[in-house]
Amino acid sequence: xxxxxxxxxxxxxxxxxxxxxxxxxxxxxxxxxxxxxxxxxxxxxxxxxxxxxxxxxxxxxxxxxxxxxxxxxxxxxxxxxxxxxxxxxxxxxxxxxxxxxxxxxxxxxxxxxxxxxxxxxxxxxxxxxxxxxxxxxxxxxxxxxxxxxxxxxxxxxxxxxxxxxxxxxxxxxxxxxxxxxxxxxxxxxxxxxxxxxxxxxxxxxxxxxxxxxxxxxxxxxxxxxxxxxxxxxxxxxxxxxxxxxxxxxxxxxxxxxxxxxxxxxxxxxxxxxxxxxxxxxxxxxxxxxxxxxxxxxxxxxxxxxxxxxxxxxxxxxxxxxxxxxxxxxxxxxxxxxxxxxxxxxxxxxxxxxxxxx
Amino acid sequence: xxxxxxxxxxxxxxxxxxxxxxxxxxxxxxxxxxxxxxxxxxxxxxxxxxxxxxxxxxxxxxxxxxxxxxxxxxxxxxxxxxxxxxxxxxxxxxxxxxxxxxxxxxxxxxxxxxxxxxxxxxxxxxxxxxxxxxxxxxxxxxxxxxxxxxxxxxxxxxxxxxxxxxxxxxxxxxxxxxxxxxxxxxxxxxxxxxxxxxxxxxxxxxxxxxxxxxxxxxxxxxxxxxxxxxxxxxxxxxxxxxxxxxxxxxxxxxxxxxxxxxxxxxxxxxxxxxxxxxxxxxxxxxxxxxxxxxxxxxxxxxxxxxxxxxxxxxxxxxxxxxxxxxxxxxxxxxxxxxxxxxxxxxxxxxxxxxxxxxxxxxxxxxxxxxxxxxxxxxxxxxxxxxxxxxxxxxxxxxxxxxxxxxxxxxxxxxxxxxxxxxxxxxxxxxxxxxxxxxxxxxxxxxxxxxxxxxxxxxxxxxxxxxxxxxxxxxxxxxxxxxxxxxxxxxxxxxx
Numbered sequence: 001x002x003x004x005x006x007x008x009x010x011x012x013x014x015x016x017x018x019x020x021x022x023x024x025x026x027x028x029x030x031x032x033x034x035x036x037x038x039x040x041x042x043x044x045x046x047x048x049x050x051x052x053x054x055x056x057x058x059x060x061x062x063x064x065x066x067x068x069x070x071x072x073x074x075x076x077x078x079x080x081x082x083x084x085x086x087x088x089x090x091x092x093x094x095x096x097x098x099x100x101x102x103x104x105x106x107x108x109x110x111x112x113x114x115x116x117x118x119x120x121x122x123x124x125x126x127x128x129x130x131x132x133x134x135x136x137x138x139x140x141x142x143x144x145x146x147x148x149x150x151x152x153x154x155x156x157x158x159x160x161x162x163x164x165x166x167x168x169x170x171x172x173x174x175x176x177x178x179x180x181x182x183x184x185x186x187x188x189x190x191x192x193x194x195x196x197x198x199x200x201x202x203x204x205x206x207x208x209x210x211x212x213x214x215x216x217x218x219x220x221x222x223x224x225x226x227x228x229x230x231x232x233x234x235x236x237x238x239x240x241x242x243x244x245x246x247x248x249x250x251x252x253x254x255x256x257x258x259x260x261x262x263x264x265x266x267x268x269x270x271x272x273x274x275x276x277x278x279x280x281x282x283x284x285x286x287x288x289x290x291x292x293x294x295x296x297x298x299x300x301x302x303x304x305x306x307x308x309x310x311x312x313x314x315x316x317x318x319x320x321x322x323x324x325x326x327x328x329x330x331x332x333x334x335x336x337x338x339x340x341x342x343x344x345x346x347x348x349x350x351x352x353x354x355x356x357x
Numbered sequence: 358x359x360x361x362x363x364x365x366x367x368x369x370x371x372x373x374x375x376x377x378x379x380x381x382x383x384x385x386x387x388x389x390x391x392x393x394x395x396x397x398x399x400x401x402x403x404x405x406x407x408x409x410x411x412x413x414x415x416x417x418x419x420x421x422x423x424x425x426x427x428x429x430x431x432x433x434x435x436x437x438x439x440x441x442x443x444x445x446x447x448x449x450x451x452x453x454x455x456x457x458x459x460x461x462x463x464x465x466x467x468x469x470x471x472x473x474x475x476x477x478x479x480x481x482x483x484x485x486x487x488x489x490x491x492x493x494x495x496x497x498x499x500x501x502x503x504x505x506x507x508x509x510x511x512x513x514x515x516x517x518x519x520x521x522x523x524x525x526x527x528x529x530x531x532x533x534x535x536x537x538x539x540x541x542x543x544x545x546x547x548x549x550x551x552x553x554x555x556x557x558x559x560x561x562x563x564x565x566x567x568x569x570x571x572x573x574x575x576x577x578x579x580x581x582x583x584x585x586x587x588x589x590x591x592x593x594x595x596x597x598x599x600x601x602x603x604x605x606x607x608x609x610x611x612x613x614x615x616x617x618x619x620x621x622x623x624x625x626x627x628x629x630x631x632x633x634x635x636x637x638x639x640x641x642x643x644x645x646x647x648x649x650x651x652x653x654x655x656x657x658x659x660x661x662x663x664x665x666x667x668x669x670x671x672x673x674x675x676x677x678x679x680x681x682x683x684x685x686x687x688x689x690x691x692x693x694x695x696x697x698x699x700x701x702x703x704x705x706x707x708x709x710x711x712x713x714x715x716x717x718x719x720x721x722x723x724x725x726x727x728x729x730x731x732x733x734x735x736x737x738x739x740x741x742x743x744x745x746x747x748x749x750x751x752x753x754x755x756x757x758x759x760x761x762x763x764x765x766x767x768x769x770x771x772x773x774x775x776x777x778x779x780x781x782x783x784x785x786x787x788x789x790x791x792x793x794x795x796x797x798x799x800x801x802x803x804x805x806x807x808x809x810x811x812x813x814x815x816x817x818x819x820x821x822x823x824x825x826x827x828x829x830x831x832x833x834x835x836x837x838x839x840x841x842x843x844x845x846x847x848x849x850x851x852x
Contacts, residue, residue, distance in 0.1 A: 007685070007696050007784075008773075008781055008783045008784035008787055009691075009692055009693050009694065009695075009768070009770045009773070009783050010369075010691060010692040010693070010770035010773055010774050010783065011685045011687055011691045011692075011694065011696070011712075011714060011719050012369055012370070012526065012691040012692065012714070012718060012719055012720075012774065013719075013720050013721075013722070013773075013774055013779070014367070014369070014774050014775050015720065016732065016775060016776070016777040017722055017725075017777050017778075017779070018725050018728060018777050018778055020777065021728075021730065021777050072723055072725075076725065078728075116726065117725070117726045117728060118726040118727050118728045118729060118778075119726070237735075286728050286729045286730040286731065287728055287729050289729075291729060291731040291734050291742060291744070291745070292731070292734060292742075335745075339742060339761065340734060340737075340740040340741070340742065341740050342613065342739060342740045342741060342762045342765050343364075343600070343601075343610060343613070343738065343739040343740050343765060344600070344610050344611055344612050344613035344614075344615070344765065345612075345613045345740075345762075345765070351612040351613040351614055351615065352610055352612040352613070353612065354609070354612070354620060
């Protein structure tokens with residue numbers, strides 16, 4: 001950003017760079033994204049490309065307005081990733097303007113309004129998701145059964161382009177709700193949980209992603225694969241994902257045991273919706289998560305707790321977006337309170353004392 | 358021996374293979390030697406020779422001044438050509454008081470103090486010889502070694518730790534010293550143990566120096582020295598930080614703002630031990646040291662025994678000069694070494710390496726904003742949050758940085774090494790520490806001025822009062838006299 005001043009040590013470097021980190025995250029996203037594009041066909045591919053390109057354009061515009069070096073920041077990979085993640089959370093056949101608007105909210109309002117890379121308090125992709133969900137509830141909840149690319153039921157190239165430009169209202173697609181949406185509606189009507197679930201897909205399709213859902217969030221297995229890659233390359237640490245998964249498993253397990261007719265089992269909770277995507281790609285976002293291991297544990301657990309509460313007791317079927325934003329707001333506090341212990345000092349900051357020698 | 362884990366730390370590319378297999382060489386003497394009088398922490402030495410004097414090798418040139426200081430000796434025989442200011446081996450390139458001598462080529466020893474029967478004398482005698490020989494910490498800290506040996510008078514000590522970790526990349530001077538002069542090093546270690554008045558010495562060597570470890574173990578076993586333990590410690594930067602080395606060996610953390618002596622341990626560098634051997638057994642002062650010359654931009658890397666005062670340019674020439682233009686020229690290792698402002702500067706007691714790094718070895722990516730990845734938090738061996746400290750320093754919130762541990766930072770550079778945004782974190786910390794020191798100095802000066810001004814005002818006030826009192830007294834006396842005279846006159850009139 002600025003020219004190097006007088007040279008202080010160290011005079012050698014690990015070779016780590018912002019671009020490399022972002023690149024590794026992108027690689028980790030590839031399997032789940034590729035599957036989503038395959039499962040939902042050409043309209044998904046159009047939406048994905050449109051959103052990513054829009055994100056880059058919004059980024060370039062914001063950088064220009066802020067007077068920052070456009071070339072350096074545009075290609076650091078952060079805007080590409082933001083656009084990518086926004087696209088993954090959209091209904092796969094959403095029209096172009098949903099993607100473009102989502103990219104605008106994420107990049108311009110979520111990131112640059114706070115001061116750009118590294119400065120934002122809230123996860124930009126989650127801001128975009130919540131903004132769109134509240135503003136366009138219909139467009140944002142029209143999910144579809146997967147129609148794999150080139151399969152008989154899939155739309156052709158021209159049809160897909162029409163869906164991308166005008167929406168899929170005219171296309172004879174059978175819109176269907178996500179599993180969590182179905183459960184929420186049916187429970188509200190007084191149906192018992194086992195009856196609702198008997199008509200659903202079951203756990204295996206949920207795990208591999210043969211279910212209605214957002215563009216890139218349906219395949220739990222591929223998302224976990226990407227997450228393990230990030231852990232192996234040390235881009236992320238285990239703390240937040242493990243805390244999130246463990247908390248959700250424990251909470252939903254407890255409630256499910258108490259009343260199986262009303263509360264979903266842990267496996268369904270973990271495999272449904274955005275949960276695993278968020279566990280590995282959202283709560284692990286550097287900028288909006290705490291800096292210490294303990295802080296990350298608190299953060300992950302908090303997100304899972306709020307998600308469970310919203311999914312179970314509130315009006316929305318899925319609560320991760322809200323949960324992440326609420327917990328984002330607590331990060332400065334967590335980082336203020338939870339600090340690593342300084343060498344030679346006790347947790348309270350006093351020098352260590354040994355018995356009189 | 359059971360070892361303990363330290364938190365944080367990094368594994369930078371070692372690059373020791375460039376020079377690890379090069380035996381220690383002696384080079385032809387430079388045509389001129391420039392010997393700075395400040396080669397140590399503490400007061401600079403004071404010259405006791407004059408321009409034009411002929412001096413012998415080992416003769417004292419300047420004496421230490423004050424409690425913490427060290428004398429300086431002639432590295433060879435020759436003539437003093439000037440005593441004045443010359444560019445110091447420091448990043449600033451500022452001049453420092455320097456004795457310049459021209460060697461006569463005869464390299465004749467002067468009269469040396471008699472060898473000491475090391476284990477038959479009182480520890481104080483050893484410390485005295487170490488002080489007189491100008492020995493300072495040769496790992497780079499350059500603290501006068503005798504002062505550290507004398508810690509036995511103030512602390513209850515039990516162990517001497519010899520720091521032979523050599524955790525900085527590239528450097529191999531200690532490695533070669535231990536491999537080639539093993540018996541002398543072990544003897545030096547034992548002399549220091551005796552000089553410190555403790556029962557045991559631990560020599561800690563990083564695992565990446567198997568030959569040195571084997572040689573030391575063999576020498577200790579052959580001599581049957583039960584008081585010396587050679588320990589292999591894990592290769593991990595900054596293992597050579599004395600507090601972290603002590604923790605690795607004992608599991609005990611040195612309390613903040615305290616010395617390792619407070620937990621019964623004193624740490625000395627292995628090259629210092631060799632210097633102590635020479636001073637005690639041979640009577641030779643510290644006038645030369647082993648230096649690693651390395652880096653991708655050096656034609657012929659190696660390890661050299663270099664007389665103190667040799668210009669860096671001479672050393673580089675003898676190594677075949679530079680290969681291409683070096684991206685960085687450093688004194689010391691690449692993690693904590695100092696950039697060298699001029700190759701005219703001299704090799705001094707604390708210089709363990711001269712590195713000329715090629716562009717590929719010292720990558721300088723663009724500085725990006727912090728993305729809070731917290732790699733620095735994980736890498737910090739001191740349990741700090743470097744990104745947070747840097748953010749506060751950026752806003753000139755120096756007190757805030759101190760509150761979260763700025764003064765506990767050892768400036769090892771692990772944080773900046775891992776930083777994906779290339780933020781010069783150590784630079785921030787050095788800036789803040791320097792500024793705080795300057796502020797403290799200003800504050801001290803102001804308080805001192807205030808105190809003196811008040812003292813003066815009080816004194817003037819006292820003088821004024823004294824004067825007034827004297828005046829009043831004189832006036833009273835005068836009036837009394839007057840009254841007496843009047844009374845006498847009245848008596849006369851009435852009479």
